[in-house]
Amino acid sequence: MISRAGKESAHDEWLTVADVIAEVRVPRSTFYRWRQLGIGPRSVKLPNGDVRIRRSWLDDWLRNLAEEAA
Incomplete structure (x- = not known):
């Protein structure tokens, strides 16, 4: 995941389009x-x-969509 400092962790996996x-x-x-x-x-x-x-980019994007919908 991305920390508050904006750095990706070693566990931040790359996802395919699929x-x-x-x-x-x-x-x-x-x-x-x-x-x-x-x-x-x-x-x-x-x-x-x-x-x-x-993974962190997708998670952030989904989180932002949820916040905008609230």
Whole structure:
């Protein structure tokens, strides 16, 4: 997880798009649309074209959505 200082811990795993869409239960196309619009979780495109999302980035994004909905 990311500490208050903004550093990622050694246990902050990299998730695949498949991991993320399974967890948030949306189609792959929705994830990529969110990414294109800049409203999805922070992600990194690797040199081979694969996309990865840190666990802490996904958790933060979900937490922010919940706070906005409250």
